[in-house]
Amino acid sequence: MKHKNLFGLFIIILLSALMVFNTGCKKDESNPVDPTPQVNETEVLLKHFEETNDYIHNIPSFVVSASDVRTLQLTNPSKQLLIDIRAAADFAAGRIEGAVNVPFNGLWDYMKNVNPANYDRIVIICYSGQTSAYATSLIRAMGGFGSKVVSLKWGMSSWDSVFAQNYWLAKRSNIRAGQFVQTPSPAKNPKGDLPKLNTGKKTAPEILEARIKALLAEGYPAATISENTLYSNLSNYYIVNYWSPALYLNPGHIDGAINYDPSTQPFKSTNDLKTLPTNKTTVLYCFTGQTSSYVGAYLRLLGYDVKSLTYGANSMIYDLMLAGNVPNTFIPANEIKGYPYITGN
Template structure:
């Protein structure tokens, strides 16, 4: 596979770097828990959680995902959109989108709940280095009900070539292009869903508690580099998150094809994912798989996103 189109990159990099701001439903407030341990044990928390997600749009199995926004649109709407830059503060100071606010990933939920009225903005744009960590956070916030949140495609790598050189362009490679296989690997036998245990019993409250922990952990904990999959692939349940026609042309050895936007729900193949092994979804760029990884971890799986997707190894 070729790396992402240089024509696309040139278009994305056209937006100029500037210094210096620039909907959605308002989620319900989580109630204070008065649940006893006995009450928690009686509730199937996984069922309560996944039912809430399904009844709230089933984001990962919805055609709208990944909810990304092009940098050109952001540039044209700086006066209307709220731009939240989740990069390290030292990198933010080196240059950022005009009016962007620098917010730590771990502070996002508190910021949305207490510092702003999210529904007052037509769009809220999360910006990171490459679109991957912002995708992880965007998926989490979307599942909490903030449906006007978007991940800026390619992150700051699409805004200015200086950032692209140190992040995106530095990490794309074809190191393992000759190591792919074309064998179609079967999905695992359907089994049990993961056990979810929090201090809550209500679906939304369970989701919120898990989301807070996950964003506090940060994206890095939920990622893996391609070397690990090519040298120790048996340690992982590798999901090729591409259309089947592309999967058949070559994929990471041992990877199993799952249809994007359709295959990770209870009505399809969610219960074929193991609960005793790390699940690694990979896509073309690492941006879509970041959304999937957020979802899988929220509902109890041990999942890691392959950084840079196929662009990082072929």
């Protein structure tokens, strides 16, 4: 009898345990653990720019003339930091006195140790002004530098003619003068989705750091295209003309290019940013390749596949620009200053 009672008690305890276990399982099934919220990295980064550091639209000119650099070099050199991002061999062959040589892909680490309060101006220097414009955009995106960071307009080509021989003196061309058209602008794309960034980061500062480092690592050439490559198949690209409507019509534009008027701030999210395609390469062109490099860096940070047309319209319709007094035509007598430079390691 005693054994029967013990057995019955055991059965009751076992059934109770099973009921508790079953209830717990049901509770777990009805209240599953919420998955980690998905972060739309592009939206996070775009919001950061437009609300915190809208440098593309709100900071003054990104370029400085050789004459302005020379003036401060002579009057107060300690207040001007000159960062030359050309190859070490070219830096040794000739440079502005006082410049430091920093590789393009080392700019993040170098700039993190620069205190902008120590300088009136921080000048990024390259061969033609295009790579330095791209770098200036990425450094301004870092935050904290603002308008103090500028690109030497025309690069070392503006300092002395010896530096311009293989760059601005060699790149002016009329090769597309007969192919530019003066037709009205085609319509922009309908607004679509933003690109999808996938850095694996969650906050704006983390995403921004990852993107800047990625663009520095891939190098400037990845963000460019030549007129020859572009014209080999115009239909492969979404071509953006970044001029005023008046200049779009005269001297004209690449056939099929769509006018994005800079004065309308087209690359704000509330304007025309989302008309840029996410499934096709966008070619952005200006007069010199400098503005398109500066703006292109911003768009590439957001994940757009944007390439700057090297040397801009100067490489395609130089004489038309010269005849029409078009702004930013490279005129050697005006732009090359013949300033002194030093050599050696």
